[in-house]
Amino acid sequence: MQMRPLVLRRASLIKRILTTHRHYSTRFGYAHSRCLVFSRFGQPEKVLKLHSYSIPPPYDDIINVRFIASPINPADINQIEGVYPEKPEFTLGLGTGDKSAVPGNEGLVEIVSCGSKVNPSIRPGQWAIMSGPNFGTWRTYAQAKESNLIMIPDKEGISPVQAATVSVNPSTAYRMLKDFAGLEPGEYFVQNAANSGVGRSAIQIGRLWGLKSINIVRDRPDIDKLKEELISLGGTEVITETEAKDKRHMAKITGGQPVKLALNCVGGESATNLARILGYNGHLVTYGAMSKLPFSVPASALIFKNIHCHGFWISAWSKENDAAKSQMIRDILGWIRDGEFKDIPYETTKWSEDTRLETLMEPVKRGISEYSGRKGIFMMEDD
Structure with a gap:
């Protein structure tokens, strides 16, 4: 008779963890991720939606990551439209009613927590970029594997924008x-x-x-x-x-x-x-x-x-040249660190827990113009 209230309280606590509108992620907690998704190809303003879902703690070789910066490239727009050769995977794993995908191919993440089988050299707080396309970078949190990431061993002298835009x-x-x-x-x-x-x-x-x-x-x-x-x-x-x-x-x-x-x-x-x-x-x-x-x-x-x-x-090229790509990234980041390589013109859009779909769509619409002049970049705020 005494156990029922305890079970109800525990269930209520779990529900709050899963549905809370905070960015919260530890080895023992869930991460609340917000992402742009699409379930069919078409014009971005017609098919993109803002979606929230929960990410469980990492296990085995899984790594939980927090996105810091995610660029908006013409290829991303083409991919949403369905005219790009690389097609994303549509899945129910995001908790959407229909199979959906997250757009975005380029991004900078911070390691949040790691499963027990992840290489011990990968630790919370480190930076990494995506190793290849189709990961889906227009979101705040995600789960990845080591093969999805190129680690940035030294982030000294490198800004988030510089790291996020190095791979394209x-x-x-x-x-x-x-x-x-x-x-x-x-x-x-x-x-x-x-x-x-x-x-x-x-x-x-x-x-x-x-x-x-x-x-x-x-x-x-x-x-x-x-x-x-x-x-x-x-x-x-x-x-x-x-x-x-x-x-x-x-x-x-x-x-x-x-x-x-x-x-x-x-x-x-x-x-x-x-x-x-x-x-x-x-x-x-x-x-x-x-x-x-x-x-x-x-x-x-x-x-x-x-x-x-x-x-x-x-x-x-990247799919067939893992080692050469890692060396190339090190070369470019080295030039940036030494002040030999300047930023491209860009403009940022802050992405927080309260950011609305209309705000996120503004840089996407600008990105549709090939001659917009400045690269749009989502900058995520860790609330």
């Missing part, structure tokens, strides 16, 4: 400059969309490796200000799309030295012009299509200059 834009630039054309110090590469996240990263990595860069941007009223900004990052030359079409102007820039590598993020006429700029045996690498237009390579460039055309996708 800087990494894409790093690989394209390193893996194609065999560039040596003093040699040229050319790129369009030079003021994009990848473009700014390529300028800075090129400078660190002793490369010369020709950086093409769209014609705009504030072009002088933008040119000055990109040159300050280490760009050798910054020119407009119109200037890039002038063969005499290009010859004057290079002094007749061949351009061996071109990085294309735009497509259309801009990409075709890159092929014309390349020298003999040059390599044209396409990693984006901001104009959403196809491009043609002149027959003369293929026949008489033996131009090589490639595509590059950092997600596919």
Whole structure:
């Protein structure tokens, strides 16, 4: 007769733990996670919902993590729309009525607690980033395995934004400059969309490796200000799309030295012009299509200059190069720590327990615009 009230009180306590609207997570407690979810592909403003669910304590090889910062990339938007090659896993594990997925491929987490079989070198308080795509980073808490994470052993001198954004834009630039054309110090590469996240990263990595860069941007009223900004990052030359079409102007820039590598993020006429700029045996690498237009390579460039055309996708590369990716991340974070690598333009949206769906959707809507100019980043507050 005395046990029934005790059982009821215990059940009531468990219910409060599971449903409380606090961020609470220890080895002995539950974490309350808030996340954006979608159960079907479509326009983000039509399919995204704000959802809450509870995460149990970790066990065996499970790691509980708290998200600190989660960027909003164009690929994330495309994935929600269903037009991106990488498709997320739709699951009932989030506690939603329909099978759902959490968007977001890039993010910085803090280790909260670990199961008994997790490598003892991984401890609460450490930082980590996602090792690959499709984890679902637009949320406040999650459970992961060691294979999902790349640990950041030393976070000294690195901001959350810098760590959260290291695995897509800087990494894409790093690989394209390193893996194609065999560039040596003093040699040229050319790129369009030079003021994009990848473009700014390529300028800075090129400078660190002793490369010369020709950086093409769209014609705009504030072009002088933008040119000055990109040159300050280490760009050798910054020119407009119109200037890039002038063969005499290009010859004057290079002094007749061949351009061996071109990085294309735009497509259309801009990409075709890159092929014309390349020298003999040059390599044209396409990693984006901001104009959403196809491009043609002149027959003369293929026949008489033996131009090589490639595509590059950092997600596919990452799946096959775990060790090389970890070393690359260490290199980039080292440059950041030494003050050799500057942040991309960004704007943050604070995500707390009280943040409403409408607030979270604002940067997502801005991210739909390919030319928004600043990367949106969710910054989670640990209430």
